[in-house]
Amino acid sequence: MALYKSNNKNEPGENTRAIHHGKSFAEGTGCVMPPIFQTSTFEHGNIEGFDYTRSGNPNFKILEKVLISLEGCKYGTVFSSGVSAITAIAASLTNQDVILCEENLYGCTIRLFEKIFKNYGLEIISIDFTKTSNIDKISELKPSMIWLESPTNPLLKIIDIKSICGKAKQDNIPVVVDNTFSTCLLQRPLDLGATISLLSTTKYINGHSDALGGAVLTNDKNWQDRMIFSQKSLGLQPSPFDCWLITRGVKTLKLRLKQQVKNASEIADFLALNPLIDSVRYPFRSDHPQFHLAKDQMKAGGAMITANIKGDLEQTFLFCKNLKYFTMAESLGGIESLICHPSTMTHASISSNRKAKLGIGDNLIRFSIGCEDFVDLKDDIQQSLNQLL
Ligand SMILES: Cc1ncc(COP(=O)(O)O)c(C=O)c1O
Helix, strand or coil: CCCCCCCCCCCCCHHHHHHCCCCCCCCCCCCCCCCCCCCCECCCCCCCCCCEHHHCCHHHHHHHHHHHHHHCCCEEEEECCHHHHHHHHHCCCCCCCEEEEECCCCHHHHHHHHHHHHHHCCEEEEECCCCHHHHHHHHHHCCCEEEEECCCCCCCCCCCHHHHHHHHHHCCCCEEEECCCCCCCCCCCCCCCCCEEEEECCCCCCCCCCCCCEEEEECCHHHHHHHHHHHHHHCCCCCHHHHHHHHHHHCCHHHHHHHHHHHHHHHHHHHHCCCCEEEEECCCCCCCCCHHHHHHHCCCCCCEEEEEECCCHHHHHHHHHHCCCCEECCCCCCCCCEEECCCCCCCCCCCHHHHHHHCCCCCEEEEECCCCCHHHHHHHHHHHHHCCC
């Protein structure tokens, strides 16, 4: 898998940058791994300028430095979860501001916007950004912010980030791209013109399903200042221990992704041939509706697959439950494979009408492909499908 190379020839490669996190804030000890700075407060006037962990901690700084380096950007702020990172951005807007969203977003992003921020006066408009005519609506609607995911959760729609950012730039509209499904190793939203690249570091960045985190990456100093302000004033900071775990997890991001992407592309092809599967969506399969855009925008197709089973809700659940190596669970991006039923899990908070309109039906399943051996995953899927016969 050819991943991003640095624009700077003198810069070390991605594995090196992920592994060598730099300053450990423990100079003189020779420690190879940084300590966990499990402290709520710091002595006034210390050289590094820390004061209270809600507004900064060495473990935050270490993780931010790695993420900034991998993303190839100027600024980064870490948060306690992906949802905290989303909150930090949305809370920077004011009463009557309008967020123009891609209609298919992670369920809890929609819930946060519709059920919380709407109450504080934000207006939310959702459109299908795969339609070119809707991209043209940006200049007409002139929103305060545009919010995208690509690939989207769970339908894996590919959104044309470059075209949307180009339009948005004409009116100085900031564009946020939730890059959780790809990470900066597969897709670089900031290079495509986005103002902010957002990550739930809970997923691929950490990769071991044992910590929660979020990050906001940007080249815009003004947005960086807002993120630091949100972190401390809303109490959205992560724990030092979670940052330490994520700093350890990210060291193997590229290695993990290589195996996951390889597995996923083979599993997608295998599923597509199976008579009990109605349809499969994987960005780098030629039958994906935005295949050419995906090839253009992404370095690889990622490790998420969405499929429709030929069956009803009961059979779909049976399939999920009978899998041995895929745990039926929320979340994604870990080394262990997971299966999810979006309609009743990640997108349970979305109204039935909206789910029906989007195409999140009873027989839709979402695979997060892990690092296991392909043959074991394939055989597991086959044995579970066989039980539906
Ligand atoms: C695309 C996307 N963004 C954000 C989040 C939220 O992340 P977290 O669970 O770390 O709050 C998720 C969680 O599944 C997600 O899939």
